[in-house]
Amino acid sequence: NAGVTQTPKFRVLKTGQSMTLLCAQDMNHEYMYWYRQDPGMGLRLIHYSVGEGTTAKGEVPDGYNVSRLKKQNFLLGLESAAPSQTSVYFCASSYWPRGNTGELFFGEGSRLTVL
Amino acid sequence: AQKVTQAQTEISVVEKEDVTLDCVYETRDTTYYLFWYKQPPSGELVFLIRRNSFDEQNEISGRYSWNFQKSTSSFNFTITASQVVDSAVYFCALLPDNTNAGKSTFGDGTTLTVKP
Numbered sequence: 001n002a003g004v005t006q007t008p009k010f011r012v013l014k015t016g017q018s019m020t021l022l023c024a025q026d027m028n029h030e031y032m033y034w035y036r037q038d039p040g041m042g043l044r045l046i047h048y049s050v051g052e053g054t055t056a057k058g059e060v061p062d063g064y065n066v067s068r069l070k071k072q073n074f075l076l077g078l079e080s081a082a083p084s085q086t087s088v089y090f091c092a093s094s095y096w097p098r099g100n101t102g103e104l105f106f107g108e109g110s111r112l113t114v115l
Numbered sequence: 116a117q118k119v120t121q122a123q124t125e126i127s128v129v130e131k132e133d134v135t136l137d138c139v140y141e142t143r144d145t146t147y148y149l150f151w152y153k154q155p156p157s158g159e160l161v162f163l164i165r166r167n168s169f170d171e172q173n174e175i176s177g178r179y180s181w182n183f184q185k186s187t188s189s190f191n192f193t194i195t196a197s198q199v200v201d202s203a204v205y206f207c208a209l210l211p212d213n214t215n216a217g218k219s220t221f222g223d224g225t226t227l228t229v230k231p
Contacts, residue, residue, distance in 0.1 A: 041223060042221040043160075058218065088158070096210075096216075102217055103162040104150075109159065
């Protein structure tokens with residue numbers, strides 16, 4: 001019962017490098033999200049997807065791109081990493097809007113450091 | 116626009132003390148959902164409870180209880196007889212019931228430290 005799985009768990013990048021974070025969920029959820037967590041700032045939504053083939057911007061989308069080619073996968077890409085993108089990234093999925101539940105199921109997080 | 120405020124940045128208590136975590140929210144939506152999530156030192160985020168805006172019945176679950184008051188836009192969380200394992204960051208979140216793609220707004224979190 002994997003739930004939401006993120007890879008990699010840790011990564012160190014140099015400024016300007018690119019990378020992709022992979023999120024996979026096995027709960028058949030339509031909705032998926034990428035959040036970043038910074039000290040004292042809670043969780044901020046980067047991008048989200050309401051279904052396969054769809055993506056949309058969240059609160060802090062600049063410097064990130066996403067893709068949802070398969071329903072179970074949601075990829076977060078950094079084309080040219082910057083130190084300001086040092087953060088912990090969380091992927092989440094939700095049963096929303098079915099069942100009016102709305103709680104998020106989170107992955108374990110990916111700690112990214114940009115030097 | 117939605118906003119969630121957790122005014123308490125850090126709380127420190129001694130084991131067995133009761134502690135209340137405050138959450139105040141702002142929304143123009145008439146129907147919405149409120150959540151509490153827990154993030155222990157291991158880092159994962161765990162859902163604790165959901166409350167619908169049309170259900171102001173307070174809930175008790177073991178040592179946990181939640182007080183939802185729509186009149187004051189508050190959704191407070193109380194831990195009775197706290198334990199060291201309760202040490203974590205607790206997040207309050209708001210989800211409007213509209214076509215906003217299920218986007219939750221989170222507070223900045225309250226770090227609870229329970230000392231033995």
